[in-house]
Each structure stands twice: as structure tokens, then as C-alpha cells.
Amino acid sequence: MTEKTEPADMPSIELRTEALESLLVEAGLVTPEALDGLINRYVADVGPMNGAKVVAKAWTDDAYRRQLLDDGTAAVGELGFAGPQGEHIVVVENTPEIHNVVVCTLCSCYPWPVLGLPPDWYKDPAYRSRMVREPRTLLSEMGLDLDDDVDVRVWDSSAENRYFVLPERPEGTESMSEEELAELVTRDAMVGVAKVTAP
């Protein structure tokens, strides 16, 4: 019994998650297999590609675009994308005059069903506070320079509303198919920290 190796004092995070999982399994509340399935689903199946398909469809089908802006949850659900934390999806449209960008100031609310899991920078305290205070500066640091006459609108995601951005369709993509367009759309563009560029 040496005090130096007292394990409960500052247990590693690995030990804490392992302990919790084993207790939950014993209580019959989770199974390791069910957790594996959830992880696989979020890592492999749900990802920015879902959102990219939504954007490409909106670019090529104006009725869908209007529906998407009117009721994001329903329009996204129409393509089969729904799940936890995607219940209230609000889509905001970028135009030559308006640039939208999404943040969650309190935690890291994110439209998982369409964009997958949030990237590290989205969860970063600096991103969360600076995007509200100085969006132009931060966007510029992230590689997106906007003209002074562009109206920058910052949307704070919450439990009620998960925002995602409908980016502008880049010029020179008129002949591209919906599938080809979807490949151009990045997660960053749908959060609003980048634009979609033509190939």
C-alpha cells in the first residue's frame, strides 16, 4: 500500500470510461456490441456526405431548396437522414450579400445526422467565443476572406435549433450532375467557415 500509486486519486480517463462501461453493462443498460454499432454508425455512415447530398439536391432542384429553407428537418428527413440531435435542423442560405456561419457558444451542438461528428476546432473554446466577437477576423484566419460589404451572420446552435449552411453553388459547375456536385461540398462549407470551390 504505497500512497504514491493511489489509483482512485486521479484515475486516468481511460480507466473512468472503462469503469463506467463495465458498470452499465452489469446493470443491463448497455451492451458492448450496441456501443460498437453506434460508433460505427457515426463514424462510417453518418458524416458530411449526408449534408453534401442535401446541398447538391438543393442546388439542382429549386422546389427542394425552398422546402429545405422552409423546414430543414422535414427536407433533410425526406432524404432519409434523421437521428439524435437532428430533430430541429435549420438551414441558412449563403448569397453574394450574406454569409452565414454556425457556432455553439455553450457546448458544441451540431447537426450530427447531416454533418457527422463535429471537428475538433468546432469544440474549441476559442472558436466558440471568437466566432461571436470577431467573425471576420476568425474566418480570415481560417482561410476565408470576405468582402467588407458582405453581411456576416453568426448562428448559435442550441438544443432547439441546429443550424447548417447552404453554401453558394460555385460558378463553372452548371454542367455537373447532382452526384458530382455533392463531391465538391465540404463539411467546412456547411458550417460556414469555407466556400465551395469548383474543381
Added chain:
Amino acid sequence: MSLDVLSLGTDGVTAPPRTNGELTFAAPWESRSFAMALALAQQGLFTLDEFRDHLIEAIGRWEDADHGDEPYHYYRQWQEALEAILAAKQTIAESAMRDRIGVLAQRPHGHDH
């Protein structure tokens, strides 16, 4: 780590997940913690809104404290929120966590997998 708990399959998960070139989970424990919260919410043990409230509290506590050079780690706050909500719901008591951590930590090195 017991293999049955952390055996994450051969592809998709243990192969580092990437979206737009970025790791989705930096370590297996992050994905376990993430999935536990989701699974319990799906079963109705708590709602995701309730969990979010605990997450906001955990993140707020971190932001209010002085951490020196220690970097912010989102999933640590996630795990803290998960433990807090399970304690509040009297599903998994803090003492049960402490005891189990103690037991797991007693495993001799080299025999902990």
C-alpha cells in the same frame, strides 16, 4: 483494458476515423463515452437535452478553472457530464465508480488486457 470491452472491430472504428482529413475520435475511450451517452439517451434514461445541460455545466466548470498548460479536451467534459447525470439519476453512484476504478486499477501490469 479488457479486450471484450475495447475490441472495436477491425475496420471503421479502430482504423482512425477521418472526416475531411481529421480524426473523429482521437482515442477509443472518446468513442466509448460518446456511445454510452447516446445509447442511454435512446433508452430513455435521460434526454439529450438533459445531457446537454450537464455538458454545458462540465464545460463551464473547466472554463472557469485555471488549467495551466493543459489543453481543453471536449470528451473529458463529455465523460464528466455523463458521470454527473448518471449520479444525479441515481443510476451509477459516485461511490460505485470509485470502487470499480479501484478494482480495475489493481490489475497487474501486463495482465490488464
